[in-house]
C-alpha cells in the first residue's frame with residue numbers, strides 16, 4: 006500500500022524576488038506598518054528639518070543654517086536651561102533609584118510589617134500627575150505660602166522658611182518621589198522571581214545579611230535597576246509640569262519650559278523649539294536604545310524561574326525602621342500632597358495657613374459646574390475634553406496595539422520586524438518632543454486646533470505601552486490555540502473574535518485603563534498642541550495656576566486626582582497585583 | 588495505485604528562507620488507515636503536517652483528500668485550513684483556557700451552525716468515547732495532561748473530519764501515561780475508523796500504533812512500509828540505525844544471487860568474511876553497502892558452527908535473565924549480541940559469532 010518511495014528530485018528554487026514577496030502577510034503587515042510609520046516617523050523628520058531652519062530677525066522668513074543649535078549651546082538662557090535639565094535629571098535619577106530600590110527590597114525580600122498593605126500605596130504616585138504633585142509641594146513648602154513652613158513658624162517660632170522647593174532641589178525632590186515607582190516596578194519583579202538558593206548559598210559561605218544583599222542580591226538585579234534608572238532619567242528630562250510650576254518662575258528654566266515658550270506665546274519660534282526638542286530627543290533616544298539593546302536582554306538571565314517563594318529576610322528590630330521609612334515615603338508622596346491640596350482648595354484665598362472659619366466649596370463650583378455661567382471655561386472644557394480624549398484615545402490606541410502585536414507575534418512577514426522597531430521609537434522621545442514634531446507637521450492642516458491633533462499625539466506617543474501589555478500575553482499564549490481554532494473550521498476573523506481576543510482580555514483591559522490614566526493626566530503633549538476650546542484637564546490646571554489662584558488650581562487638581570485614584574482601584578481589580586511589574 | 592489512496596501528497600516542497608525543510612516528498616494513505624511520519628527532530632515532520640492542515644503554504648506540490656485537491660501550487664489552489672475539514676491534535680493540546688471542556692468540544696460544531704440539540708448529543712458522544720464524560724464542566728486549566736489530551740482529541744474528531752492529524756500528541760506526558768495513551772489513541776482511531784496521520788520521533792510509538800510508517804530525515808523520505816517491514820527490512824543505513832538497535836558495518840556486495848539474496852564482504856584488521864544476506868533494492872554486485880543485523884539475530888558460542896567464521900573476544904557480558912547482552916570485539920568492530928543465557932559467556936573469552944542469514948541484510952549506505 007505504500008507509494009512512491011524514491012522521491013524524484015524536484016527542481017524548485019527557493020522563493021525569491023518581488024513576486025513571492027506579495028503574500029497576504031507581507032501586504033497587511035506593510036500597510037499597517039506604513040500607517041504607524043507615518044504617524045511615528047513624519048513628526049520626527051519634520052522636527053529634524055525644522056531645526057535647521059533659522060528664523061530671520063523680522064520673524065517672517067527662514068533660511069537653512071545651524072544658528073538654532075548655536076543658540077542652544079552658546080546662548081546664555083538656553084545653555085543654562087540645558088545645564089539645569091542635566092542637573093535635575095541626574096539628581097532625580099539618583100533619588101528615585103535609591104527610593105525605588107530600597108522600597109522594592111523592603112517589600113519583596115524582608116519581613117517588614119504590613120508590607121502587603123503598603124505595596125499599593127507605594128505605586129499610587131505612578132498613577133498620579135507629577136504636575137499636581139508639584140502644585141501640592143509648592144503649597145506645602147514654598148517659602149511664603151508653604152503650609153509646612155508656616156506650621157513650623159507657629160509651632161516652634163522658626164522665623165526663616167524651613168523648606169524651599171522653588172529651586173532645582175525642589176524639582177529633584179518632587180520628580181524623585183513621583184518617579185521612584187518606575188524603579189520600584191522594574192526591581193520588585195526581579196527580586197520576587199529571584200532563585201532564593203542564590204542568596205542561601207551565599208549565606209552558607211558565611212556572608213552576613215548585609216553583605217549578601219550588597220554582593221549577591223543587588224548585583225543580580227542590577228540590569229533591572231539600570232533599566233529603571235534610565236527610564237527615570239529619560240522621563241525627567243522630558244518632564245514639563247514640575248519645573249514649570251516649581252522652578253521656572255524663579256529663574257530656573259529647563260529645556261522643556263524653554264521649548265514651551267518657543268512653541269506658544271508671543272516670542273514663539275518653532276524652529277528654535279524644534280532644535281531644542283532635537284537635543285532632548287537625541288539624548289533620550291540614545292538612553293532608551295541602550296536600555297533596549299544592552300540592558301533589557303540581560304535582565305532575564307538573573308532569574309532562574311518562576312514560582313519560587315524566596316525566604317524572607319528577618320530584619321529583627323530594624324523591621325520597624327523599614328516600616329517607618331516606607332510610611333514616610335507614602336506620606337510625602339501621597340498623603341501630605343493630597344491633604345494639603347484639599348485644604349488649599351477649600352479656601353478663597355490661600356495665605357499659607359488653614360483658616361477653619363472660611364472653608365468653602367466655592368472653588369469646586371467654579372471649576373466643575375460647567376453649566377454654571379460663572380464657571381471657568383478652561384477648567385470645565387478640560388474635564389470634558391480629557392474624558393473624551395482618554396476614552397477615545399485609549400480605545401483606538403488599544404486597537405492599534407492589538408493589531409501591531411498580532412502582526413509582530415503571529416505573522417512572520419518582513420513588516421513584523423519593522424513594526425517591532427517602530428513601536429519602540431515613541432518610547433525614546435518625551436511627549437513634549439514628539440508634540441513639537443506633531444505641531445510643526447500639522448500646524449498648517451485642518452486638524453490643528455482640534456481635538457484630533459491631541460488624539461494623534463497621544464496615540465502616537467503612548468500606543469507602545471498598550472502594545473507591550475498585549476505582546477507579553479501573546480508571547481505566553483501558544484500559537485497552537487489559534488491554529489486549532491482554524492482547524493476546527495473557524496475563519497481567521499472568527500478565530501480572532503472567539504479565541505485570540507478573549508485570551509488577551511485581561512491584557513486589553515489593563516492596557517486600556519493604563520492608557521486612560523496616562524491620557525487623563527497628560528500635560529506635556531497637550532500643553533504644546535492645545536488651543537482655546539481644546540484644553541485638557543492638566544492644561545486647565547496649568548491655566549488656573551497661571552491666571553487664577555492656588556485654591557482654584559487645587560480644586561481642579563483634587564478633581565483630577567480623585568478620578569485617577571478611582572482608575573487605580575479599577576486597575577488593581579482588573580489587572581491583579583503583578584500586572585505592572587517588569 | 589495512488590488513485591486508491593484517500594490522502595495523496597505529491598512532490599511537496601517547503602522552504603524556510605533558503606532551507607528546504609520539506610524536500611519534494613510524496614506519499615499516500617488509504618482510507619481508514621493510520622500513517623506515522625517518523626524521524627529525528629528537525630526533519631520536517633511538523634512542516635509536512637502543517638502543509639496538509641493548510642497552516643503552511645508549500646512552495647511546490649499537490650495535496651489531495653479524496654477527490655478534492657486542497658493544495659496544488661501549480662494550479663494556484665490552496666484551500667484555507669478552516670475549509671479543509673481536518674481535525675488536528677497539537678503537541679501542547681491547545682485546549683482553550685477561557686472555555687470549559689464541553690465548550691471546547693462544542694466549538695467546531697457551533698462554527699458549523701448546528702442545532703443546539705445536535706451539538707449536545709455529539710459533544711456527549713465524543714466525551715464518552717474519550718472517557719471524559721465526568722469532566723464536561725471542568726475548566727481546561729483544571730485538567731491533567733492526559734485529560735487535556737483526551738479533550739483535544741474529542742474536539743478534533745467531534746465534527747467528523749475527513750482526516751485526523753496528530754503532532755507529537757504524547758510527548759508532553761510521562762512515560763507510563765504515554766504507553767497507556769498509545770493504546771487508547773489507537774483504539775479510538777480504530778473505533779471511529781478515521782484516516783489519521785501521526786507525527787512522532789519516538790520509534791516505539793510508531794511501531795505500536797501505525798498501519799504504515801514513513802521514516803524521514805532532512806526533508807526526505809527514507810523508507811515507507813508497515814511496522815514489521817520497517818523493522819525487519821530497513822533499506823538503508825539511516826533507517827536501520829534509527830529504528831531499533833542494529834550492528835552496522837561497512838562492506839561490499841560481492842555477489843547477487845537473484846531473488847533478493849546475495850553475499851556481502853566485510854573486513855576488519857586484514858581479516859575478511861563473506862556473509863550470505865538479503866539485499867536491499869537497488870544493490871548490485873560491486874556496490875558499497877552496509878551490513879545490518881539486529882542483536883537478537885546474532886549468536887555467539889564457544890564452538891565454531893558451519894558457515895563463515897567470525898572469531899572475537901567477549902568484552903562485555905550482562906545477564907538479562909532470558910538472554911545475555913554481550914559485546915564481542917572483532918578487529919575494531921564491536922558486535923552487539925543477544926546470546927542464549929545458557930552459553931554463560933564471560934568477559935575475555937574467545938567466541939565465534941554467527942549471523943542468522945535470513946535476517947542478515949545488506950542495506951544502502
Ligand SMILES: Nc1ncnc2c1ncn2[C@@H]1O[C@H](COP(=O)(O)OP(=O)(O)OP(=O)(O)O)[C@@H](O)[C@H]1O
Nearest residue numbers: 603604608626627628629630631632633634635788
Ligand atoms: N517557522 C519556521 N521558520 C523557519 N524555519 C522553520 C520554521 N519551522 C520549521 N523550520 C525549520 O524547518 C525544519 C523542519 O522543521 P519541523 O518543525 O518540520 O521539524 P520536525 O520534524 O517537526 O522536528 P521536531 O521533532 O523537533 O518537532 C527545521 O530545520 C526547522 O528549523
Ligand SMILES: [Mg+2]
Nearest residue numbers: 632633634754
Ligand atoms: Mg515538530
